[in-house]
Amino acid sequence: MENYDVAIIGGGSAGLAALQHLSSLGKQAVLIEAAKTVGSKNISGGILYSKKPKNGKVFNVEDVYGEQFFHDAPVERLITKYILHTTSRDKLYSIDLTSAHKYQANFGYSVLLNSLNSWFAQIANESAEKQGGGIVPGVHVSNILFDEGKTVIETDELKEFGVKAIIAADGVNSEVADLTGARQKFSPEELYQGVKVVVKLPEDIINERFEISSEEGAAHLFAGDVTLGHIGGGFVYTNRGTVSVGAVYHYDSLMSHPTEPHELVDALLDNHLVREFIKDEVPIKEELGHGLSKEEQLKIRFGASKLLKTWDDLRTEFYSVRGRRNLIETGKYKSEQEIKARLDTIYHDLNTKYGIKFSTDYVELEYSAKLVPDGKRCRMKRPFLKNILFIGDAAGRGIFIGPRIEGLNVGIDDAVRAANAVSRSIERNNFSSDYMGEFYTKSVEESPYTRDMREIDKDYLKIFLDAAKGVPKDIIGSRYGTIIRLMSSGTLRGLAVGFANMLGYDRLLPLVESEETYVQVPTELAERLGRLVSATYTPKIMSISQRIANLQYDDDSVSHIRIIDSKSDFMKKMVVLCPTKCYSSENDEVTLQHEGCIECGTCARETQWKHPRGEKGIAYRYG
Amino acid sequence: MASLRVAVIVKMEPDFSEGNVSYNSDGTLNRAETKNILGPHSAIACRAAFYTKVIYGAEIYVATMGPPIADSALQQAQLISNADNLYLFSDRIFAGADTLATAEVLKTGINMIQEQGKKVDIVFSGHRASDGETGQTGPQTAWKLGYTFLGNVISYYVDIENRKIRAKRLISLQGFYDIIEEVEALLPVFITVDPLYKANYDTITQRLAFMKHRKEASKKAQDYKQYLNVLNAQQLGVDPKLVGLPGSPTIVYKVEKIPKAKPTRRATMVDGSDRGQIVELATKINQVLSGAVVE
Missing domain, CATH: 3.30.70.20 (Alpha-Beta Plaits)
Structure with missing residues (x-):
């Protein structure tokens, strides 16, 4: 049987950070990932944050990957705008929460996890190879055995192998946790369900629509009637040449009166502001070559789809600074005018030669869903079992505080702490619970992220109170009236938060995370104070079967x-x-x-x- | 110094995949419009050779006979096999070669490599070409080299110390087509690789080596010209009488169009939204299956 020092199970952002950090400490580790290529099973909202907490230290993505993160990592856009919209049909009341987004943050990038995690994997694999380890994709761990002081990993694909320690980074549905009984499966009260679609939109159009430059990004959050009466909300994040549109909801809220998850994202796509955000010029798909022979029909369709692809690719390039520059630098075109002229010609040809018409709609590229653990409720208080350390989603460590949703950065912080603990154990050849598990637990408990999962941060709360100053008190309702009054004064706020923290999240959450907060209050706010936004078109929202087919x-x-x-x-x-x-x-x-x-x-x-x-x-x- | 040396002989072929292939109005292949690629069976041979790279750290040579543009097929072969050297045997006098004349060039090429003091232990080839379909070039090259021939190999294991190979071959026997025969032979051998060939990398160490070599291969293939040797007839030292048209005892005299088969089945479209049509379909299935269905 082969033996390795450490196995990391799961190649998401957390597992990869653990591999990179362990390798940088000169330790041998292999990472086992079920997907054929790393990143292809990973889903995120997503914004990747780097944090600078006022007390304590967190390990950020740039601490793990160094300066090259800023130079080479395929992140999408630096989020510079963060706005909450409350909705009631076509009415909208908006609150600028950029200060909440920037609170204790070095930066927050919108990301698409497939490309980002493959980049992380490339870096981490190179580091790991130097220590005799590396990434093994396409392998699914099926069992973990503890046999006479040995830890043996069984997989569906390979011969069993022995390890000294395991870092479990296999996500919210952790099979390692399940197989070893390290924790119960999460219950609906502890989870959120997120559904997301990635929408295609050329870069320049995004810049113009969201009023940002190429170096900036926007995040728009939604609450009110778009939630269809559920506790949660929607988001629209700008990526480089795509937009992420998603809905994140309390799983137990969905359970109490079931709604098909795609309806929640569809409600968002149908919102008038979102419609205007994502609209584009889209060719109408019609059956071409009616009445012609089969062979002729095929020829026409083949030609048309080839030309459409050329048009689409060239258009994407043309509507981006880098794309235009690239086309000219590689000598394919002499000037921007020339590209534009070529685009117009193709457009004209599509129209006259093939009879293709264009209309206003949106272009959906990918539908996805994932569960997200709410760390306030389900984080593992002791995230280990024997010589297995749990990190990120596998340990139930997601941050959900109002609109603040963080998971990637928390997983990376956990990863570094776990890698440090394992590395220390390798040096002493002591992998006992007392020496490794307890050390890791202590480190994680010290993490500012854990503090955020445990107690209310009054400074963060103040940002919301300040942002919501314009909101009439009577809308917020009798229930919150007293709280709001208490919170408006600095001294009283300190006392109130102190008292609330004494009560603990368990008793507090049902009050705050309610339909009133997420649905009724925002809807009324939009209804009474909102501005009218009316979209110029009705999107043809894809059906679930079309989405699956894609x-x-x-x-x-x-x-x-x-x-x-x-x-x-x-x-x-x-x-x-x-x-x-x-x-x-x-x-x-x-x-x-x-x-x-x-x-x-x-x-x-x-x-x-x-x-x-x-x-x-x-x-x-x-x- | 590698303990094992292997060669792969490959062929550049038209890309017959859907959307890439183009035909003339008379049904023959439109060569000008159809892209050339590394033949699919050659690609499988490269995969089989890659196994020796991953498991035994073998030194790999890939060779082909073809026009100058066939170097792109060698590049693809290098991407799959992580080859150390690429050989293109290219000369106008090779044109019009049949399988025997082609085998002569390939044999000479491989022997030339061996004369540089590099004994080739295994030669791999695909089991046929997608455009010729004769399946002869491999065996004929084996015969000319005087190597033990193992056809239709689906997996193998090399005993480096004892210079032996153990291979599983797919054969037909007494009317059965899926018989697996396991044979042992002394090196050197010539292997034609069956399309069902499967490499088993079943330990962490092998998988890590697999990933490492794959990465190395893509790096090398980006810069493949650095590994490329182009040799003409003279440089190879072939006998002109044995290659090209003069060396070919057979010629393709005529290609007949394969007649379209008469349809024996008829398809009917069923509208999934029409309950009546679905019921009708279900009834038909039920009738066909009657007796075979267990409640």
């Missing part, structure tokens, strides 16, 4: 999910709550078709749920 799968013949009780209430709710409608119900029994599964884990709680075998299942292109 995704890439390597389908496994064997299902990775097994229903335990096909008649349970939980399973009946899955018929509605599965983001890709894998469940259907007939004669009071729920059946599963795993082929469209995007591995979000929404159904994991009451099923035998595993990730698919190595290389199998979903492969996202954006993430």
